[in-house]
Amino acid sequence: MVTQQLFWRSYLDGRLLCVVVLFTLAPSQLTAVPQFSRRYDLKCSACHTIVPVLNEQGYLFKRLGYHLPPALSKEQPAPTISYLVQQEPQWSLSNNLSAAVTDFGYQAQRTTQEGQSPSSSSGFQVDTWNSYAAGWIPDTNFFYMTEFDIVTNGAMSLNLPNAYFGYSGGTAKSSWYVAGGREHLQMGNGTRAAQVYSLIPASPLLFESASPTNFMVDQSPVGIEAGYTLASNGYHNIFAATAKVTNGDNADGSEDLGVSTKSGKDIWLDVDWWYAPESGVTFLSYYGNKDQIQNSGLTNQFTYRPTIRRQGVFANYMLDYKVDFLGGYLRSKDDWQYVSGVPGGFFQANDFFGEIDYYIRPGLALAGRYDFLNQTITNGVGNQPIRDWTAAVNKNLTRSGNIVGRVGYSYMDGRDPITALRSKTWGIQADVMFNF
Amino acid sequence: MYIRYRWSKAFFLAIPGALLLIVNPLSVRGQTASDQQGATSPPSGHAVSKPYEEDKPEFKVSAAGMPPDVRQGYRLFREKCGGCHSLNRLRAKPDQSADEWADVIYRMQDMASSHMNNAESKAILRFAIWDDQARAKGDGGKDQKARQSP
Numbered sequence: 001m002v003t004q005q006l007f008w009r010s011y012l013d014g015r016l017l018c019v020v021v022l023f024t025l026a027p028s029q030l031t032a033v034p035q036f037s038r039r040y041d042l043k044c045s046a047c048h049t050i051v052p053v054l055n056e057q058g059y060l061f062k063r064l065g066y067h068l069p070p071a072l073s074k075e076q077p078a079p080t081i082s083y084l085v086q087q088e089p090q091w092s093l094s095n096n097l098s099a100a101v102t103d104f105g106y107q108a109q110r111t112t113q114e115g116q117s118p119s120s121s122s123g124f125q126v127d128t129w130n131s132y133a134a135g136w137i138p139d140t141n142f143f144y145m146t147e148f149d150i151v152t153n154g155a156m157s158l159n160l161p162n163a164y165f166g167y168s169g170g171t172a173k174s175s176w177y178v179a180g181g182r183e184h185l186q187m188g189n190g191t192r193a194a195q196v197y198s199l200i201p202a203s204p205l206l207f208e209s210a211s212p213t214n215f216m217v218d219q220s221p222v223g224i225e226a227g228y229t230l231a232s233n234g235y236h237n238i239f240a241a242t243a244k245v246t247n248g249d250n251a252d253g254s255e256d257l258g259v260s261t262k263s264g265k266d267i268w269l270d271v272d273w274w275y276a277p278e279s280g281v282t283f284l285s286y287y288g289n290k291d292q293i294q295n296s297g298l299t300n301q302f303t304y305r306p307t308i309r310r311q312g313v314f315a316n317y318m319l320d321y322k323v324d325f326l327g328g329y330l331r332s333k334d335d336w337q338y339v340s341g342v343p344g345g346f347f348q349a350n351d352f353f354g355e356i357d358y359y360i361r362p363g364l365a366l367a368g369r370y371d372f373l374n375q376t377i378t379n380g381v382g383n384q385p386i387r388d389w390t391a392a393v394n395k396n397l398t399r400s401g402n403i404v405g406r407v408g409y410s411y412m413d414g415r416d417p418i419t420a421l422r423s424k425t426w427g428i429q430a431d432v433m434f435n436f
Numbered sequence: 437m438y439i440r441y442r443w444s445k446a447f448f449l450a451i452p453g454a455l456l457l458i459v460n461p462l463s464v465r466g467q468t469a470s471d472q473q474g475a476t477s478p479p480s481g482h483a484v485s486k487p488y489e490e491d492k493p494e495f496k497v498s499a500a501g502m503p504p505d506v507r508q509g510y511r512l513f514r515e516k517c518g519g520c521h522s523l524n525r526l527r528a529k530p531d532q533s534a535d536e537w538a539d540v541i542y543r544m545q546d547m548a549s550s551h552m553n554n555a556e557s558k559a560i561l562r563f564a565i566w567d568d569q570a571r572a573k574g575d576g577g578k579d580q581k582a583r584q585s586p
Contacts, residue, residue: 041521041522041525042520042521043519043520043521043522045519045520046519046520046549047549055549056548056549057547057548057549058549060548069547069548070547071543071544071545071546071547072546073542073543073546231548233546234545234546235546235547235548235549238548276551277551278549278551321551362515362518362519398491399491399492399494399522400491402491
């Protein structure tokens with residue numbers, strides 16, 4: 001019986017580790033929204049360093065309700081959001097809809113896991129094909145954003161991970177917004193190091209890895225959100241705070257999109273301070289709970305309700321507009337039970353990443369990142385590390401920056417926090433992102 | 437077979453979207469971004485379909501006859517202004533006075549992610565004024581010859 005349990009636990013946790021491995025190579029969902037570029041006759045680099053990495057202006061654009069941040073000077077009073085709405089160009093489909101935000105690429109990877117034969121895979125694939133409808137309701141302060149995914153990670157999968165609308169008010173210097181619907185937890189939030197998008201095809205591992213309690217930061221729950229932004233003249237300093245109340249996760253870790261028997265809601269908080277040029281610090285916190293199915297498929301399967309806690313600090317420093325130093329730390333602490341009704345302690349993790357992005361010239365950059373996850377479960381197999389080394393080259397293939405070529409390499413070596421099974425994976429990825 | 441099905445379905449959904457963009461039938465306000473910037477647009481009030489003007493080859497000026505401070509301004513003009521705007525579009529504005537250029541450039545300095553300090557703004561202004569004067573003097577012909585695709 002114990003042997004059978006170990007087999008199943010190994011099998012299930014092997015799958016868990018494979019999910020982590022997959023995310024080290026799979027590109028994040030794309031979020032370049034080229035209709036905004038069309039709206040203002042601007043290049044993509046007005047809001048991105050290289051698509052899809054947001055710069056300060058892109059970050060503010062979202063927080064002002066999808067309106068371009070105006071010049072802020074001490075000689076002129078800051079315009080109101082209503083004034084920005086009046087200045088918007090003609091509303092048209094072409095500046096509110098992007099039909100083809102796609103990613104086509106080649107991937108090759110090899111995984112070696114203890115107790116199993118090595119496996120390899122390679123191939124061309126359409127990684128993603130997304131469509132976006134996003135913008136403002138003419139002559140009002142209301143805004144909306146929808147992301148319709150047609151292809152995800154090479155598979156046909158119709159999904160609507162972002163579908164929300166909101167209202168923004170105040171002035172460009174002191175603005176606020178409220179929004180409701182389904183929205184990615186961290187998309188467009190956070191300073192550069194706390195963004196889920198980076199010059200590496202995959203996001204930092206601490207955002208992407210699923211904990212043994214089936215929670216990950218990279219998700220799109222349904223809920224309500226409120227944010228406040230304070231900017232100084234010339235945007236030399238920006239302070240922003242955002243809070244969300246969301247449904248949280250289902251037992252299998254998928255987003256809870258509707259009504260459920262779970263009475264409590266999850267709370268997410270993000271506090272950002274940008275200090276020019278393009279540097280900043282972010283504090284991130286998540287607190288919630290979910291129904292966790294333990295020993296799934298076994299005779300001793302049971303469900304309990306762990307509390308999920310995440311706290312993180314992220315920072316970046318842009319040196320001379322050329323070299324961006326990024327780093328992040330995320331602390332995890334989730335309730336954990338081995339036996340039904342007997343509190344078994346905690347799943348805890350101290351996760352880090354460090355990254356250096358070198359912009360050789362506008363539209364061409366090298367990036368390297370080191371991810372380190374250190375995970376442990378009370379009375380379990382001890383501290384289990386996962387390390388991931390990744391490097392990538394990004395190059396704009398057009399002057400506007402709407403087509404980007406990338407080549408990336410990743411090597412990951414780590415042990416599962418439950419079984420201590422070791423797994424190694426290396427992979428390369430070359431892709432072209434096309435945004436129209 | 438599965439892959440073929442996946443592709444065909446993706447294209448089946450994407451092509452109507454692309455057609456919608458081309459036809460672009462909806463417009464509910466009477467002014468385009470280009471109108472605000474002073475560029476020409478047809479009187480119909482419909483948005484002009486020029487989605488990637490920014491992808492066209494941008495002009496280059498021969499730096500041979502430029503004073504050093506203007507040359508520095510030209511480099512910054514390409515680097516800072518060209519980061520967000522099509523340089524062709526910026527230069528398409530004729531008859532900008534020095535004050536108007538100063539107004540535009542210092543306003544841009546106060547934009548998010550412009551990354552310009554006062555010295556850089558002044559250098560760009562020097563180039564903009566020099567370029568306008570050169571073109572007004574008739575050096576535009578030489579300049580045209582000096583234009584080259586990057």
